[in-house]
Amino acid sequence: xxxxxxxxxxxxxxxxxxxxxxxxxxxxxxxxxxxxxxxxxxxxxxxxxxxxxxxxxxxxxxxxxxxxxxxxxxxxxxxxxxxxxxxxxxxxxxxxxxxxxxxxxxxxxxxxxxxxxxxxxxxxxxxxxxxxxxxxxxxxxxxxxxxxxxxxxxxxxxxxxxxxxxxxxxxxxxxxxxxxxxxxxxxxxxxxxxxxxxxxxxxxxxxxxxxxxxxxxxxxxxxxxxxxxxxxxxxxxxxxxxxxxxxxxxxxxxxxxxxxxxxxxxxxxxxxxxxxxxxxxxxxxxxxxxxxxxxxxxxxxxxxxxxxxxxxxxxxxxxxxxxxxxxxxxxxxxxxxxxxxxxxxxxxxxxxxxxxxxxxxxxxxxxxxxxxxxxxxxxxxxxxxxxxxxxxxxxxxxx
Amino acid sequence: xxxxxxxxxxxxxxxxxxxxxxxxxxxxxxxxxxxxxxxxxxxxxxxxxxxxxxxxxxxxxxxxxxxxxxxxxxxxxxxxxxxxxxxxxxxxxxxxxxxxxxxxxxxxxxxxxxxxxxxxxxxxxxxxxxxxxxxxxxxxxxxxxxxxxxxxxxxxxxxxxxxxxxxxxxxxxxxxxxxxxxxxxxxxxxxxxxxxxxxxxxxxxxxxxxxxxxxxxxxxxxxxxxxxxxxxxxxxxxxxxxxxxxxxxxxxxxxxxxxxxxxxxxxxxxxxxxxxxxxxxxxxxxxxxxxxxxxxxxxxxxxxxxxxxxxxxxxxxxxxxxxxxxxxxxxxxxxxxxxxxxx
Numbered sequence: 049x050x051x052x053x054x055x056x057x058x059x060x061x062x063x064x065x066x067x068x069x070x071x072x073x074x075x076x077x078x079x080x081x082x083x084x085x086x087x088x089x090x091x092x093x094x095x096x097x098x099x100x101x102x103x104x105x106x107x108x109x110x111x112x113x114x115x116x117x118x119x120x121x122x123x124x125x126x127x128x129x130x131x132x133x134x135x136x137x138x139x140x141x142x143x144x145x146x147x148x149x150x151x152x153x154x155x156x157x158x159x160x161x162x163x164x165x166x167x168x169x170x171x172x173x174x175x176x177x178x179x180x181x182x183x184x185x186x187x188x189x190x191x192x193x194x195x196x197x198x199x200x201x202x203x204x205x206x207x208x209x210x211x212x213x214x215x216x217x218x219x220x221x222x223x224x225x226x227x228x229x230x231x232x233x234x235x236x237x238x239x240x241x242x243x244x245x246x247x248x249x250x251x252x253x254x255x256x257x258x259x260x261x262x263x264x265x266x267x268x269x270x271x272x273x274x275x276x277x278x279x280x281x282x283x284x285x286x287x288x289x290x291x292x293x294x295x296x297x298x299x300x301x302x303x304x305x306x307x308x309x310x311x312x313x314x315x316x317x318x319x320x321x322x323x324x325x326x327x328x329x330x331x332x333x334x335x336x337x338x339x340x341x342x343x344x345x346x347x348x349x350x351x352x353x354x355x356x357x358x359x360x361x362x363x364x365x366x367x368x369x370x371x372x373x374x375x376x377x378x379x380x381x382x383x384x385x386x387x388x389x390x391x392x393x394x395x396x397x398x399x400x401x402x403x404x405x406x407x408x409x410x411x412x413x414x415x416x417x418x419x420x421x422x423x424x425x426x427x428x429x430x431x432x433x434x435x436x437x438x439x440x441x442x443x444x445x446x447x
Numbered sequence: 448x449x450x451x452x453x454x455x456x457x458x459x460x461x462x463x464x465x466x467x468x469x470x471x472x473x474x475x476x477x478x479x480x481x482x483x484x485x486x487x488x489x490x491x492x493x494x495x496x497x498x499x500x501x502x503x504x505x506x507x508x509x510x511x512x513x514x515x516x517x518x519x520x521x522x523x524x525x526x527x528x529x530x531x532x533x534x535x536x537x538x539x540x541x542x543x544x545x546x547x548x549x550x551x552x553x554x555x556x557x558x559x560x561x562x563x564x565x566x567x568x569x570x571x572x573x574x575x576x577x578x579x580x581x582x583x584x585x586x587x588x589x590x591x592x593x594x595x596x597x598x599x600x601x602x603x604x605x606x607x608x609x610x611x612x613x614x615x616x617x618x619x620x621x622x623x624x625x626x627x628x629x630x631x632x633x634x635x636x637x638x639x640x641x642x643x644x645x646x647x648x649x650x651x652x653x654x655x656x657x658x659x660x661x662x663x664x665x666x667x668x669x670x671x672x673x674x675x676x677x678x679x680x681x682x683x684x685x686x687x688x689x690x691x692x693x694x695x696x697x698x699x700x701x702x703x704x705x706x707x708x709x710x711x712x713x714x715x716x717x718x719x720x721x722x723x724x725x726x727x728x729x730x731x732x733x734x735x736x737x738x739x740x741x742x743x744x745x746x747x748x749x750x751x752x753x754x755x756x757x758x759x760x761x762x763x764x765x766x767x768x769x770x771x772x773x774x775x776x777x778x779x780x781x782x783x784x785x786x787x788x789x790x
Contacts, residue, residue, distance in 0.1 A: 116579065118579045118582065165771065165775065169778065171578060172482055172578055172725070172729070173774060176725045176774070177770075177774060179721070180767035183764075184763075184767045187763030188760055188764060190763075191760050192759045337586075394598050399594060399598055401590060402590075402595065404590070405587050405591035405594060406587075409584055409588060412580060412584040413569075416580065
């Protein structure tokens with residue numbers, strides 16, 4: 049109906065679009081001066097990360113969610129895209145549009161090469177091959193390729209970059225990435241009562257890109273191509289027996305997924321023009337796996353939710369320290385207070401990874417469908433007691 | 448010539464650590480069919496068993512020593528480990544000095560218990576789930592174990608020296624008739640290699656020459672038939688999981704003097720160990736050992752100065768490169784069995 053989507057998908061897209069557009073408001077639910085203000089996530093840097101990692105996870109989900117091929121090297125594409133993006137900002141123009149386009153293209157080519165080789169195997173061998181390629185890229189980027197990648201310190205823009213389209217300037221500050229004159233860091237702030245809302249150019253650019261990426265993902269999920277990919281997941285052998293060559297479909301899927309990662313990398317350097325080798329390390333690949341699983345594999349909205357949750361944890365949860373905990377529980381008797389703080393403390397602040405690991409394990413064990421499945425279960429309890437969860441095509445895992 | 452021997456020796460100690468971890472991984476995979484991403488964490492736990500053990504040994508009380516004076520002339524307070532009271536001072540010192548080898552005795556039961564608890568408590572529920580789920584849940588477990596260790600021991604490397612008798616280097620060149628001083632090799636690495644070989648040998652002997660091992664091998668080959676014969680194969684596989692955990696743990700215990708452990712050492716080794724397992728062939732025990740040693744040696748050859756000059760960066764990537772080449776040319780790895788992990 050709308051944009052070639054059926055009603056359910058269209059309304060999902062619309063809801064996501066509204067949420068993303070109003071994120072600066074509802075991510076800041078606490079007034080600026082209140083004690084809970086540190087749980088506000090509505091500042092530009094974090095919101096940019098929400099949507100950028102959302103794109104990364106959507107792309108990963110196209111591969112893992114639809115075909116079941118678990119890549120442990122997706123960060124390599126993110127890294128390749130980042131480097132390509134910074135080079136565009138250095139050589140061509142400080143406008144971010146060429147950088148984002150080239151990032152996507154370079155990651156696509158990179159994915160084509162790696163995918164062509166890795167996809168000759170499946171299962172754990174595929175995971176190990178992608179892991180090996182990513183670790184190789186990481187090791188090379190950090191050592192031998194230093195002239196291209198900046199090595200350990202990373203690649204960044206400098207004052208005397210050529211910038212062919214803009215013309216070199218050697219005075220003043222290093223120009224910040226911008227889009228037709230609007231700098232990525234520019235914000236427009238509104239203060240209502242005690243609340244402060246920040247509307248940031250970079251965030252809205254990323255958000256628009258994310259919504260288009262999300263729309264494209266919906267189209268892929270619903271297309272004959274997407275159905276073919278699900279068929280590969282459920283029984284590749286049978287497809288082969290019917291005389292169908294699954295290789296081109298897999299490769300196309302892998303490249304698309306890699307391009308999403310490159311797009312995320314390009315946006316990342318557009319927000320902050322610095323690319324480091326650690327972005328390619330396998331822990332970064334592991335992170336996107338965590339995001340996708342946590343949100344819900346094979347669902348449309350799951351990866352975005354997972355990305356948001358993990359980034360929220362990483363930035364907000366990790367800031368809780370023991371002073372703060374003591375302040376919160378100050379109303380209790382001293383002994384009880386100390387006891388409770390000592391129990392909670394290992395799980396917050398620097399220990400947030402522990403909480404993340406535990407949540408992740410719990411999700412894998414009890415909720416293979418991730419947060420989306422949790423939402424469905426809760427919804428079905430409220431809707432009608434005893435009825436089976438509705439088979440909502442939007443959110444059904446691609447099993 | 449001496450360069451080549453030196454590189455082979457250098458490769459052997461790292462290679463034997465790879466081989467031990469890969470052996471445990473393969474054991475778990477061959478018996479239970481589970482891809483265990485938490486195996487690196489078990490290696491790390493073993494290393495921290497050694498640290499804990501040496502800390503237990505040096506638990507001390509403060510005693511005022513009248514014979515020693517500090518610079519103000521007051522009697523000096525010295526820490527006296529409890530162990531001196533129990534075994535006498537000289538024996539106590541020897542015990543503390545030898546804490547790393549002695550930690551083996553401590554680590555074996557601890558690691559077996561950890562392994563069995565892990566299998567019964569978590570892994571058991573994942574036999575029927577897809578491999579991807581197994582990878583993911585053990586990956587989560589690895590994160591949790593790491594963070595627990597980080598909470599208790601901090602994020603820094605903790606040194607844990609080898610016994611004094613093994614500190615120093617051995618002039619290997621002189622021993623085999625080359626010029627003295629050309630091939631110098633630390634004693635502890637020789638010990639590590641011998642220990643690894645002994646451990647690998649005993650695991651193989653256990654599987655080959657005991658009735659228990661025979662049943663386990665039969666279960667690996669054809670689980671159903673063994674069950675039809677009325678043997679509780681699950682119980683034995685659980686014990687094998689404990690054994691695999693102990694092997695990884697012991698590899699970690701003995702590795703502490705070579706490289707001071709920190710909480711993420713397991714992850715660093717895990718990635719390479721997986722590559723080793725796949726290169727050796729999923730499910731092949733000799734393959735895992737051979738591939739471990741081979742890749743260790745390959746890595747040290749690639750870090751020779753002449754090689755790096757010819758091919759910059761090769762030392763960083765040679766293992767992965769080898770893995771890619773082998774996987775593409777020999778799909779089952781070096782010694783992989785037919786029908787294992789072939790979807």
